[in-house]
Amino acid sequence: DEKRHAERFMDAYCRLTGKKYQPGPARPSSICDYEQSLKERIMEETNAYEEYGRKYQDLCDPCLRRMFWDARTDEAQHAMRIPILLHEMGADCYPEKERCSITGV
Template sequence: MYKPLRCPSYEDVACQETDKALQEAIRGEAAAIKFYTYLIELTPDQVQRDLIFGIREDEKRHLNNFQAVYCRLTGCTYSYPEPDVDQPASYCQGLAKAFNDEQEAYEFYKANYFCNKRHLVKKAFLDALLDEAEHARWFNNLLIRNGCFQDP
């Protein structure tokens, strides 16, 4: 008997429990804030410093949003451990790590956006995923601007 092919969709994504996804998002945002604090110290000029400072401020907003949603859903604030974040060895290394981390965060937030049905949760993940895509674009721009390339 003929069985029609089933097309994959975002509904097929294996979803974490919402509270666990929010906890992971909170820890990730806290780690990004700490990392960008280190990266700002290595930044070669004020224009780039201001840009990374603005990105760090976005991450603080995401952290607050995720904490607020978590508290609304569970009735308590999530107490996360101090992020274990290494300082980058160089500005270029820091930019590359930031670029990769932003892309990973984007994918995580996108999956959780599609996994959740609660408007409040979806809104927090959507806000963060849109910013993370923009941040990745800016870090890619800074990688190019600073000549942070390695020959293959």
């Protein structure tokens, strides 16, 4: 999904400016703590969801709006799926003190 987003954003940049976007070199990533990295990704995906939503609302061009809507939808799906990975590895998404029950017990 992220690769597709980048390609669509680069295509839009080219259509708008007439220039091909030249991204800098990608920095290598290393993950020391898988659980913590997943928790950070939840926040990053949620922030991207919110940002793409703002861009969607600010634009009038239907093609650009659709591009941001699609990216926003993908980010929401990512943010909802990551807790499943945490659950499968036996990790909690939230510290004990932040959890509450629906019944208030």
